[in-house]
Amino acid sequence: EAAVTQSPRNKVAVTGGKVTLSCNQTNNHNNMYWYRQDTGHGLRLIHYSYGAGSTEKGDIPDGYKASRPSQENFSLILELATPSQTSVYFCASGDGLGNTLYFGAGTRLSVL
Amino acid sequence: AQSVTQPDARVTVSEGASLQLRCKYSYSATPYLFWYVQYPRQGLQMLLKYYSGDPVVQGVNGFEAEFSKSDSSFHLRKASVHWSDSAVYFCAVSFANSGTYQRFGTGTKLQVVP
Numbered sequence: 226e227a228a229v230t231q232s233p234r235n236k237v238a239v240t241g242g243k244v245t246l247s248c249n250q251t252n253n254h255n256n257m258y259w260y261r262q263d264t265g266h267g268l269r270l271i272h273y274s275y276g277a278g279s280t281e282k283g284d285i286p287d288g289y290k291a292s293r294p295s296q297e298n299f300s301l302i303l304e305l306a307t308p309s310q311t312s313v314y315f316c317a318s319g320d321g322l323g324n325t326l327y328f329g330a331g332t333r334l335s336v337l
Numbered sequence: 338a339q340s341v342t343q344p345d346a347r348v349t350v351s352e353g354a355s356l357q358l359r360c361k362y363s364y365s366a367t368p369y370l371f372w373y374v375q376y377p378r379q380g381l382q383m384l385l386k387y388y389s390g391d392p393v394v395q396g397v398n399g400f401e402a403e404f405s406k407s408d409s410s411f412h413l414r415k416a417s418v419h420w421s422d423s424a425v426y427f428c429a430v431s432f433a434n435s436g437t438y439q440r441f442g443t444g445t446k447l448q449v450v451p
Binding site for chain 1: 343346369371373378379380381382383386388427429431433436437438439440441442443444
């Protein structure tokens with residue numbers, strides 16, 4: 226069974242603080258993705274990666290950075306968190322075009 | 338503009354009744370098409386996917402979807418719903434000349450009532 230693990234599951238941050246969301250996959254997939262889920266918007270792509278050392282901008286990258294230090298790990302970094310970044314964040318892994326995405330359970334982030 | 342549209346934010350169906358959840362896409366190329374389900378406080382799980390061949394594809398738990406090129410649609414169906422089907426359903430697309438990522442619709446929340 227494909228496995229994607231996100232940490233933390235819940236996070237409360239202060240405005241202007243730095244937040245790091247972590248994702249680990251044991252699927253040996255090359256591709257990893259960060260999405261955020263908001264009511265009325267569905268899932269929107271923030272950053273993605275094709276392998277260790279690679280990061281690409283998605284549809285809404287402003288205010289976010291990503292890091293892929295290894296095949297297994299993909300982090301999302303909010304250098305200066307803002308209340309508009311309050312959301313549920315999902316990490317996913319996949320193995321190429323047209324293939325299934327495997328999602329983590331999500332991180333609920335509140336920025337106060 | 339390229340987009341995925343799920344026009345129904347909420348659908349309520351009686352247990353045992355049939356179900357159709359609508360999805361329309363707007364892309365110039367033929368896309369890969371997916372349906373995912375999200376149960377409360379969980380990530381998304383794929384139900385089925387389509388790229389070519391028979392336009393009716395079967396998925397897990399009795400779900401199926403039908404691709405229509407003329408209508409640019411990929412509607413999800415189930416003949417008889419169960420209370421455990423209550424969840425949020427997402428349609429997603431990807432296509433060959435824009436990377437491997439998938440773009441998602443806004444989701445349809447399905448409530449199955451007794």
